[in-house]
Amino acid sequence: MSKVLIIGAGGVGSVVAHKCAMNSQVFSEIMLASRTKAKCDKIAAEIQEMHGVTIQTAQVDADIVAETVLLIKKFQPKMLINVALPYQDLTLMEACLATGIHYLDTANYEPKDVAKFEYSWQWAYQERFREAGLMALLGCGFDPGVTQVYTAYANKHHFDEMHYLDIIDCNAGDHGKAFATNFNPEINIREITQPGRYWENGEWVEIEAMSIHKPIDYPGIGPKESYVLYHEELESLVKNFPTLKRARFWMTFGQQYITHLNVLENVGMTSIKPIKFQGMDIVPLEFLKAVLPAPDSLGENYSGQTSIGCQIKGIQDGQEKTYYVWNNCDHAECYREVRAQAVSYTTGVPAMIGAMLMLTNEEWLKPGVWNCEELNPDPFMDLLNQHGLPWNEKVNVELPHEYPA
Numbered sequence: 001m002s003k004v005l006i007i008g009a010g011g012v013g014s015v016v017a018h019k020c021a022m023n024s025q026v027f028s029e030i031m032l033a034s035r036t037k038a039k040c041d042k043i044a045a046e047i048q049e050m051h052g053v054t055i056q057t058a059q060v061d062a063d064i065v066a067e068t069v070l071l072i073k074k075f076q077p078k079m080l081i082n083v084a085l086p087y088q089d090l091t092l093m094e095a096c097l098a099t100g101i102h103y104l105d106t107a108n109y110e111p112k113d114v115a116k117f118e119y120s121w122q123w124a125y126q127e128r129f130r131e132a133g134l135m136a137l138l139g140c141g142f143d144p145g146v147t148q149v150y151t152a153y154a155n156k157h158h159f160d161e162m163h164y165l166d167i168i169d170c171n172a173g174d175h176g177k178a179f180a181t182n183f184n185p186e187i188n189i190r191e192i193t194q195p196g197r198y199w200e201n202g203e204w205v206e207i208e209a210m211s212i213h214k215p216i217d218y219p220g221i222g223p224k225e226s227y228v229l230y231h232e233e234l235e236s237l238v239k240n241f242p243t244l245k246r247a248r249f250w251m252t253f254g255q256q257y258i259t260h261l262n263v264l265e266n267v268g269m270t271s272i273k274p275i276k277f278q279g280m281d282i283v284p285l286e287f288l289k290a291v292l293p294a295p296d297s298l299g300e301n302y303s304g305q306t307s308i309g310c311q312i313k314g315i316q317d318g319q320e321k322t323y324y325v326w327n328n329c330d331h332a333e334c335y336r337e338v339r340a341q342a343v344s345y346t347t348g349v350p351a352m353i354g355a356m357l358m359l360t361n362e363e364w365l366k367p368g369v370w371n372c373e374e375l376n377p378d379p380f381m382d383l384l385n386q387h388g389l390p391w392n393e394k395v396n397v398e399l400p401h402e403y404p405a
Contacts, residue, residue: 002028002359005075005101007062007092008083009034011340012106012141014043015348016083018338019387021053026356030055031075034084035062046339062088068095077101081355083348086110086117093125093136102134102358102365106141106351108232117191119235123369130368138371140354141347142308142327143169143249144233146389148373149350149380150310150325151237156377158323158395161243162314166399167233168226170218170252171343173304173331189261189270189285197230198248199238210258216250218307219392220328226250236371243314264288302331302341311399325393327384337388346389353383 004027006016013032020027032040032055040057047053060071062084072080072095079102082092089109096103110117122138129136139145147167155162196207207228215223231249238247253261264270269288274281309326327346334345354372357364357379364375372380384391 002026002079003075003077004030004079004081004355004359005072005077006030006032006081006083007034007060007068007088008085009036009039009043010083011344012348012351013083014046015338015340015344016081016351017043017055018047018051018340019349019352020355021047021051021055023352023356023387024053026359029077031058031071031077032056033058033060033071035059050339062092065091065094065098068092069098072096072099072101079104079355079358081351082106083351090121093122093129096134096136097125097128097132100132100134103129103136104140104351104354104358105138106145106347108139108144117232119232119371126369133367135358135365135367136369137354137358138369139233139236140351140372142350142389143167143231144236145347145350145354145372146327146380146384147308147310148233148237148371149377149384150391151241151312152373152375153377153381154310154312154323154325155241158321159312159314159316162241162312163243163245164313165237165241165244165247166311167231167247167249168216168218168307168309168311168326169250170216170221170224170226170307171304172218172221172224172252173302173306173342189264189288191231192227192229192251192253192261193265193270195230196228197234198228198246199234199244200246210253216252218252219326221305221307224252225255226252233371237373240371240373302335305330306342306346308346313399321396322399323393323395324397324399325391327389327391329389334388349387349389350380350384353380353387356383 017032020030034040037059044055044057061067080096082105086107089105093103108117108119109121193209195209197204210227212228216226217223229249229251234247238244269284271284274283305328307328312323329342329346331342334340334342
């Protein structure tokens, strides 16, 4: 039984807090902290009402290492789950090193003033965490996170060599809003408006944002227009599975979303460069975030499903083989269980599972900085089935989009 500190009280932070509270045999004491304590108190009240578990709350500015260090020293958790903003990954890793606790996050670091994300900043902490005897688990949401566990599971059980990987992510839900993002609008829009990239024949191929797209048929949902984006797990997957000849990430967007995004981009509202407005510097994207619906407000009337999976082609015993592994998650069911929509749920549940394994499974607690595919996938796959994200698989079926002969 262990104390855990969760930092971040948005949609994902709420799910992590709920799911940790539902597993109090592992997470004996929980503290939820955020820049805005009122958000934490609201989540704590929901958890008390729904699960009969009391959690502690606190105010903290995760940008300031000293504040986090003070909170850690007061609460004395065994680990920190970071579901705040990716801008804060490094300050929170520093706080963990300063206080001797383990670290987990769901998205890799990106600097606030540059629309760029990569693992280099966090991988640079490898020796410091190893020498301290501490573990940092990076990107333990769904994508990144579960998609890497899926890939590692496929590599372990189904392939001698994996050659082609396509991660496909569909949200076929309807929240009834004209335009809203399912996770932090600032991060979401920065991610999809920068150039796309995929891995092919040992190098990155860069493409214009949203320029490659086609319908993909998702299980239980049907065909949805899907776009090639650059997504962070590709960076670690091609490093850890060097037999991959090509790796791509696809995500669905409806035409209404694309139209709104194009207009906002054309009029400058997606820019991260400050502008002068009535004598003050404002960042257009930050202003846009302030007027859009908060992702954690979308759950109550959300209907439909998400479907996220990995489609892989490779060789086993000298024969070509295909493998498809995926999860479908229902927005309304998530709301009934933890008052969240499925995009938050599919990110928050794996974060709880990763933390659970770090606290209970000696094989999973390894000093250093790790990505999810570098650890044994089997216990993680078992816990997905137990905690609300059951997976399905198909072997040697024709995959929904083309592969080289």
